[in-house]
Amino acid sequence: MDHEAPGYTDNKAALLSRLKRIEGQTRGLHRMIAQDKYCIDILTQVSATTKALEAVALTLLDEHLHHCVADAAAQGGPVADDKIAEASAAIARLVRS
Amino acid sequence: MDHEAPGYTDNKAALLSRLKRIEGQTRGLHRMIAQDKYCIDILTQVSATTKALEAVALTLLDEHLHHCVADAAAQGGPVADDKIAEASAAIARLVRS
Amino acid sequence: MDHEAPGYTDNKAALLSRLKRIEGQTRGLHRMIAQDKYCIDILTQVSATTKALEAVALTLLDEHLHHCVADAAAQGGPVADDKIAEASAAIARLVRS
Amino acid sequence: MDHEAPGYTDNKAALLSRLKRIEGQTRGLHRMIAQDKYCIDILTQVSATTKALEAVALTLLDEHLHHCVADAAAQGGPVADDKIAEASAAIARLVRS
Numbered sequence A, B, C, D: 001m002d003h004e005a006p007g008y009t010d011n012k013a014a015l016l017s018r019l020k021r022i023e024g025q026t027r028g029l030h031r032m033i034a035q036d037k038y039c040i041d042i043l044t045q046v047s048a049t050t051k052a053l054e055a056v057a058l059t060l061l062d063e064h065l066h067h068c069v070a071d072a073a074a075q076g077g078p079v080a081d082d083k084i085a086e087a088s089a090a091i092a093r094l095v096r097s
Helices: A009-034 A039-075 A077-096 B009-034 B039-075 B077-096 C009-034 C039-075 C077-096 D009-034 D039-075 D077-096
Strands: none
Touching (some): A009 A039, A009 B009, A039 A077, A039 B039, A039 B077, A039 D039, A039 D077, A077 B039, A077 D039, A077 D077, B009 B039, B039 C039, B039 C077, B077 C077, C009 C039, C009 D009, C039 C077, C039 D039, C039 D077, D009 D039, D039 D077
C-alpha cells in the first residue's frame, strides 16, 4: 500500500458529503449565471461557497495537526521539522487565499 | 421579461466556463478524499479552488460596478444610494469570507 | 487647493479615533512580544487588529463609492469608467489581503 | 518565573522591529486621513498594513508549531491534544480575519 490512512479518516464521510454539497453549490452558481440572475444574488452564493470550502480546509488542517503532525513531532528530529514546515506553508496559503 | 441583461453579460461565456472548471475542481477534491490522498495535497487544491471562486466574484463585482451601479448612480437620488449600499454590503461579505 | 473634500469627510472624526485605537493595538502587540507573552494570546490580538483595519477599509470604500464613484458615474464616459476601474482594483487588493 | 521562553524567542528582535514599522504605518494612515488624502491611496496603505500584520501572525504561528506544539506533541496525551486544539482555533481565527 502506498499510503497510510490519512489524518482525516474519522471525518471522511462527513467531508465527502460536504464536498458533494459544495459541488452542488458551484453547479447552482453556473445555473444562476446561465439564467442571467442578479449579480448581487450570485455574489452572495459565491461567499457562501467560499466559506464552505474554508470550513473543509480548517477541518482537514485540524485533523492533519492532530494526527500527521503530532505523530511526526513525537518522533522529533528532521522528520518533525519538515512536517511542521509543510503544515506552516499550507496555513500561509490558506490565510492568503 | 422579469429582468434586464445583468452587468456580466459580456463575460457570461467566460464565467460559465470558469464555473465549469471550479465544479471540476470540487469533484477532484471529493475524489482525493475518497482515495485517502494526503491532507496537504488536498489543502493545496482547496486553496486553488478558493482563489478561482474569488476571481469569479471579483469579475462579477467589477461588472456590477461598471453597469448596474454606474447606471443607478447616473440616475442619482435614493436609487443610487440603495444600489451602492447593496454593493458595499456584498463587498464586505467578500472581504470577510 | 489641490484636492476636494474626500468621500469620508462625514466620518473623518470617527475614522481618526479608530486609527488611534489601532495604533494603540499595534503598540500593545509590541509590548506583548517584548514581555515574552504567550504566542496564542498575541495571535488573538493580531486577529483583532486585522479585523479593526478591515473595518476601516470597508468604511473608506463605502464612502468612496457613495461619493467619488457616484459623482464620476453621474458624469459618465471615461471619467466614470476610470473611477470604477480604480475602485475595482482597490477592492481586489482588499479581498486578497 | 511565570512563563518559559516563548516559541518566537529566536525571532523576537525581528518581530519587534516589524511591529514598530506597523505602528508607523498606522500612524501614517491617521495622518493621511487628517490631511484629507484620497480614499484609494489610503486603502492601498491599509492593504499593505494588513499584509504586514498577517506576515507577523504567520511567523508567530510557525514558531509556535515548531516549538510549543512540537514539545507538547512529543509528550503526547491530553497535553498534546489541548495544545493542537488551541493552535487550530487560532488558525481558524486568522483564516477568517
